[in-house]
Amino acid sequence: xxxxxxxxxxxxxxxxxxxxxxxxxLIEIASESERAGEHRRRRWVxxxxxxxxxxxxxxxxxxxxxxxxxxxxxxxLLPLGLFVAGSLSSAPGILLAVALxxxxxxxxxxxxxxxxxxxxxxxxxxPYNRWFVYLAIIFLVNLGVQPRIARLTASYAAxxxxxxxxxxxxxxxxxxxxLVGPKRGPTVRGDVVVYRTSVGPFVHRVVAVAxxxxxxxxxxxxxxxxxxxxxxxxxxxxxxxxxSVFDWQRRYLAPGIDRGSYRPTLDTWGPLVVPAGxxxxxxxxxxxxxxGRYAGFARRESIIGRPLAVYFSWDADAHAARWNRxxxxxx
Numbered sequence: 001x002x003x004x005x006x007x008x009x010x011x012x013x014x015x016x017x018x019x020x021x022x023x024x025x026l027i028e029i030a031s032e033s034e035r036a037g038e039h040r041r042r043r044w045v046x047x048x049x050x051x052x053x054x055x056x057x058x059x060x061x062x063x064x065x066x067x068x069x070x071x072x073x074x075x076x077l078l079p080l081g082l083f084v085a086g087s088l089s090s091a092p093g094i095l096l097a098v099a100l101x102x103x104x105x106x107x108x109x110x111x112x113x114x115x116x117x118x119x120x121x122x123x124x125x126x127p128y129n130r131w132f133v134y135l136a137i138i139f140l141v142n143l144g145v146q147p148r149i150a151r152l153t154a155s156y157a158a159x160x161x162x163x164x165x166x167x168x169x170x171x172x173x174x175x176x177x178x179l180v181g182p183k184r185g186p187t188v189r190g191d192v193v194v195y196r197t198s199v200g201p202f203v204h205r206v207v208a209v210a211x212x213x214x215x216x217x218x219x220x221x222x223x224x225x226x227x228x229x230x231x232x233x234x235x236x237x238x239x240x241x242x243x244s245v246f247d248w249q250r251r252y253l254a255p256g257i258d259r260g261s262y263r264p265t266l267d268t269w270g271p272l273v274v275p276a277g278x279x280x281x282x283x284x285x286x287x288x289x290x291x292g293r294y295a296g297f298a299r300r301e302s303i304i305g306r307p308l309a310v311y312f313s314w315d316a317d318a319h320a321a322r323w324n325r326x327x328x329x330x331x
Contacts, residue, residue, distance in 0.1 A: 040121050043113040049134060050109040053141050056134060057112025061119045062126060070108055071141075075149060077104055095327050098179065098311050159305065161194060161201065167283035167290065168192070168203060171232050171330060175322070177312040178203070178330075180305045187279060187303055189223075192330055194304040195281065197295060201304060204291050205232070208280040213254055215270030219286065222271070232284045248296050266293065279303075306330075 041061055050057030055071030078101065127133075163176045171192065172178070180194050187193060191206045208214040213224050221228040246264035253259055254271040264270075266287065274280055278297035283289025292298060307330045313322035 041116040041119040041123050043116045046112040046116045047109045050112040054108045058115055061115040063115055166288050167285050169285045175314040176310045178307045179309050179311050181308045182305045183303050195298050196302045204281040204283045206279050207282050208274050210274050210276045212274045213271045214280050217268055219267040234285050245294050
């Protein structure tokens with residue numbers, strides 16, 4: 001499954017992701033008080049700017065030093081909160097870390113609003129109190145500084161991802177927002193992992209590791225000659241058409257298998273021998289999953305981490321949150 005990264009409610013920096021706040025609206029907000037004859041600071045503007053970049057609301061209020069200190073603290077404390085969340089294994093602990101993470105944003109926004117409240121009126125505009133300066137800072141921080149910080153902290157801090165695929169149902173559903181812990185220790189069979197591909201990060205389940213012999217016969221997974229019990233696996237249809245996208249498997253066929261007559265399908269293929277440093281990773285929803293059957297074996301270094309819990313879930317069809325999935329830990 002393909003997953004979109006960096007939900008705006010949780011992530012702070014990072015090379016994944018996108019922000020959906022319309023720039024036209026942001027420019028209007030930032031320039032609201034810079035119009036001719038208007039020199040009064042507005043608290044709601046400071047709050048919104050603080051949520052976009054911590055400290056920007058303080059800059060809007062004319063407090064340069066406070067803005068710099070606030071941003072510096074956020075750079076330290078937000079990754080620290082993600083590190084704590086990534087180190088916890090229980091749902092209550094993860095939710096507590098997430099709550100503290102969100103609470104820090106709220107505290108910064110509230111402090112910016114309080115700073116604006118005590119700003120002089122009329123407010124004397126400084127050279128940096130212009131919408132284009134705010135916009136330049138937003139671009140600089142989100143596209144330059146924070147991605148670099150995220151790369152430095154990726155090995156020990158948790159990351160946030162959003163799922164927009166059905167390939168891991170029923171364990172993970174379309175609309176789940178996942179907290180993903182960094183990779184620690186060996187990757188073993190049964191692990192649900194987030195890993196890099198040529199088209200972006202995916203989340204699927206490891207079914208075979210190096211030197212395993214893996215096959216599928218009529219949708220039944222066979223590991224080293226034995227049937228694998230997969231209570232998490234599901235089939236949405238019964239497609240089994242021959243397709244050339246599985247031809248890569250010929251290079252890894254087990255000894256004794258005739259490569260010339262090999263005709264793999266979605267439900268019947270192998271046996272294949274997993275090479276050193278590789279994994280076979282499949283989606284649980286086998287007929288709605290663009291996984292290792294198509295892309296081949298995943299490299300060890302492509303593994304980003306392991307999903308820890310669902311911290312939010314949104315049902316796009318019902319236009320409602322799935323509160324019963326919040327805090328769900330993944331196994």
